[in-house]
Amino acid sequence: MVMKCPRCVQKIHRAAGACPHCGFTLADADRQFGGRELRLRCLADTAGLLRREERERVEAVMDQFRQRFPQLFVAIYTGALGEAAHLRRFGFWLLNRASFAEVPPETANAAGILLTIDPVTKAAAMSFGYLLDPFLEEADTFECLSRAHSHWLEGRYADGMIKALDQLSWVLRKRSQQARRHPQRFTRKLLLPSPGATRPRSPTHTGEVSR
Amino acid sequence: MNRLLWLTVTASLAGPCLAARSNAPLPTWNEADRKVMEKSGWLAGGQILGGGAEADAPQPAPVHPPDLGQPTAADLAADQVPASPVPEKYLTAYFDARPKTFLIDPQGLLDRQCSHDQLAFLTAHAADSPIDLFIYVFAKDQEIPGEVRGEELSERCFASGRPALLAYYFLGAPQHARLYLSPSLPDVISPGEQRRALQSSITKATEKSGQQKQLQAFTDELARRIYRMEQLLHGISNDADDAKAAQTRAAKLAKKSSSMAERWARWRPLAEDLAIPGLLLGSLLAASLGMIGWRRWRATYRFPEIAVEPRLGGDHAAGVGAVISFASADLPPASQRNQVAHFVRRT
Numbered sequence: 001m002v003m004k005c006p007r008c009v010q011k012i013h014r015a016a017g018a019c020p021h022c023g024f025t026l027a028d029a030d031r032q033f034g035g036r037e038l039r040l041r042c043l044a045d046t047a048g049l050l051r052r053e054e055r056e057r058v059e060a061v062m063d064q065f066r067q068r069f070p071q072l073f074v075a076i077y078t079g080a081l082g083e084a085a086h087l088r089r090f091g092f093w094l095l096n097r098a099s100f101a102e103v104p105p106e107t108a109n110a111a112g113i114l115l116t117i118d119p120v121t122k123a124a125a126m127s128f129g130y131l132l133d134p135f136l137e138e139a140d141t142f143e144c145l146s147r148a149h150s151h152w153l154e155g156r157y158a159d160g161m162i163k164a165l166d167q168l169s170w171v172l173r174k175r176s177q178q179a180r181r182h183p184q185r186f187t188r189k190l191l192l193p194s195p196g197a198t199r200p201r202s203p204t205h206t207g208e209v210s211r
Numbered sequence: 212m213n214r215l216l217w218l219t220v221t222a223s224l225a226g227p228c229l230a231a232r233s234n235a236p237l238p239t240w241n242e243a244d245r246k247v248m249e250k251s252g253w254l255a256g257g258q259i260l261g262g263g264a265e266a267d268a269p270q271p272a273p274v275h276p277p278d279l280g281q282p283t284a285a286d287l288a289a290d291q292v293p294a295s296p297v298p299e300k301y302l303t304a305y306f307d308a309r310p311k312t313f314l315i316d317p318q319g320l321l322d323r324q325c326s327h328d329q330l331a332f333l334t335a336h337a338a339d340s341p342i343d344l345f346i347y348v349f350a351k352d353q354e355i356p357g358e359v360r361g362e363e364l365s366e367r368c369f370a371s372g373r374p375a376l377l378a379y380y381f382l383g384a385p386q387h388a389r390l391y392l393s394p395s396l397p398d399v400i401s402p403g404e405q406r407r408a409l410q411s412s413i414t415k416a417t418e419k420s421g422q423q424k425q426l427q428a429f430t431d432e433l434a435r436r437i438y439r440m441e442q443l444l445h446g447i448s449n450d451a452d453d454a455k456a457a458q459t460r461a462a463k464l465a466k467k468s469s470s471m472a473e474r475w476a477r478w479r480p481l482a483e484d485l486a487i488p489g490l491l492l493g494s495l496l497a498a499s500l501g502m503i504g505w506r507r508w509r510a511t512y513r514f515p516e517i518a519v520e521p522r523l524g525g526d527h528a529a530g531v532g533a534v535i536s537f538a539s540a541d542l543p544p545a546s547q548r549n550q551v552a553h554f555v556r557r558t
Contacts, residue, residue: 003522006531015520026524070511088531095528109527126532130519141532146544152537176512183515 004138006088029093032086038098040077047078047119054158061162065169071131072111072172073103076161080120091116091127115164117157124152126164134186135175144168294354305347306359309368313337316348320382325423329430336434340441342396343375346430351383361391369393374444376437378412378429385416385425400440408436 003012007024018025043050043059050058062074075098081090091114098109110129113136117124126141144167148160179186238256240248248254297305297318304317313333316326329346337343349355361377369375370393377391390409392400416429522529536547 003529004531005523006529009531012522014522016522018523024523068511069513071513071516087534092523092525092528092531096525112527121536122538123534123536125534127528128532129528130521131514131516133519134517135514136532138531138533142535142544142548145533145535149535149537149544149547153540172514173512176514179515186515187517 006092009088024089026093026096029089030097033090033093033097036097038094040075040094040098040100042073042075042100042102044075044077044079047080047117049078049117049119049157051158058158058161058165061165065165068169069172069176071107072113073100073107074113074115074165074168075100076115076117078117078119078157081116081118082121087116087118087123087125088127091125095127095129113168115161117152117161119157122152124148126168132172135179136171140168140171143171295352296354296356297349302356302359306364309372310345313344314346314348318348318350320348320350321423321426325426329426332427332430332434336437337373340434340437341374341444342437342441343373344430344434344437345375345377346426347377347379348426349379349381351381351387353381355379361389365391365393376433376440378433380426380429382422382426385413385429388413388416388429396440399444404440404443408433408440411436 003014003016004010005012005019005022005024007028008019008022010019010021012019012021042062043055045055058076062076065074066072075094077094081087094116095109095112095114100109100112103109103112108129108131111131112129113132114127115124116127124145126145128136128141144164147167148164151157151160151163240254245254301317305315312330313336314321314326314330321329333344333346355361361379365375365377369377372393374395375393376396377393379389379391381387388409390405392405397405412429412432415432416425419425419428533548535544537544539547
């Protein structure tokens with residue numbers, strides 16, 4: 001499983017406390033974006049890209065996502081961050097520091113997927129928590145963003161968000177089914193520091209599809 | 212009804228009797244009876260039998276036609292121009308084969324300019340019209356030899372090729388003009404239409420003075436009339452095409468419907484037998500598909516929670532996904548994928 005540093009985008013060891021290449025840690029992100037705890041709505045349109053009706057449409061799709069993937073949640077943040085490269089660090093920082101209003105307390109941010117859009121630099125990024133580390137790859141997130149690309153080019157942000165979430169749903173559904181059939185395939189992807197380190201947290205979470 | 216029948220029968224029987232009696236001598240009154248009846252004031256059959264007052268009336272004087280005298284020599288000369296036959300040396304040029312040009316004047320009766328104009332007009336007409344117009348020019352007093360018949364000429368020379376209309380035109384005597392049609396035309400153009408065309412052309416020609424102007428007027432009017440004939444031809448052709456197409460369509464439809472009916476008749480017993488099971492099966496299939504779709508729509512998906520060692524000091528996340536730029540509509544998304552750090556890009 002390839003991990004990349006949010007700052008230098010170099011491969012890092014999955015248990016690294018700091019990036020071996022640039023020394024980046026969460027503390028650096030705290031210095032850049034602030035160390036305080038944030039409380040946000042899952043759809044935080046601070047850039048004001050969405051009209052009311054568009055906002056409702058996007059929220060409906062996010063609710064649907066949550067019903068389909070009860071373990072997970074999706075958050076969307078729009079705002080000016082100054083530079084496209086900051087999006088990675090901001091996503092990393094926000095998922096670690098923010099608490100989202102609509103997310104139940106028992107659901108940790110490790111189950112979150114964050115879509116960040118900067119309308120000033122015209123860039124978007126997708127970050128995800130540790131829960132999806134074995135199942136989601138950078139290429140998957142790029143595929144999701146690609147689906148939204150043409151809509152965002154035309155300034156139709158809501159349509160782009162919905163397209164990206166639809167694609168994300170499709171990928172995650174497929175991965176969930178694969179994980180149910182071949183769980184070893186995903187556990188093997190992790191570079192285990194020691195044998196037996198990978199284990200299901202709960203005996204009920206076996207990847208099976210419940211209906 | 213019965214009365215009408217009796218009347219008819221009586222009339223049919225009485226007819227021959229009356230006819231037979233018409234030859235019999237008429238009855239006559241004897242003098243004594245006649246005098247008695249005349250005294251009473253009315254004599255039966257008096258008018259018929261010649262005993263009436265009119266029989267005694269004086270006969271009117273016979274009316275004699277007025278004496279207009281005998282026609283003069285000038286009158287006869289005006290009406291009967293002594294005809295001379297077309298010189299034999301020109302007969303071949305006139306009547307041997309289908310002419311190469313539309314104006315046939317081997318005798319050179321028209322002057323050069325008029326001949327050129329007429330030929331140009333007739334050629335232009337042929338370019339516009341499917342019916343060619345051939346003008347055979349003769350002198351006023353010329354007579355077509357008896358062995359040359361226009362009908363025979365049209366059948367011999369114009370049976371093949373484009374439909375044509377042949378006009379024998381006598382310079383200075385348009386009223387003697389004659390019209391012949393190539394064999395393909397008389398079926399389409401009625402004799403009445405032909406007669407009207409000729410009459411109208413003659414009328415137009417006679418309105419003009421001067422031989423060549425008359426010929427020009429004649430040709431113009433004839434060309435106009437040909438246009439009318441073309442419309443008739445075209446209409447008939449269109450009607451024929453439409454009728455043929457409609458017939459074809461109807462035949463196809465009938466064939467199709469009959470084949471469908473036959474097919475249906477063949478399959479009907481089987482269809483009746485299978486209708487209810489098929490309906491049940493279809494309903495079951497539809498219900499199954501609906502159920503599958505509904506279950507899929509309602510399905511929830513879960514992931515196994517695999518313990519992951521925290522990285523970079525983050526408790527919840529360290530993985531970063533893709534970054535994409537949507538600044539340029541000219542570049543594909545893959546070209547706008549941001550995969551390197553900003554400080555690397557700057558250098």
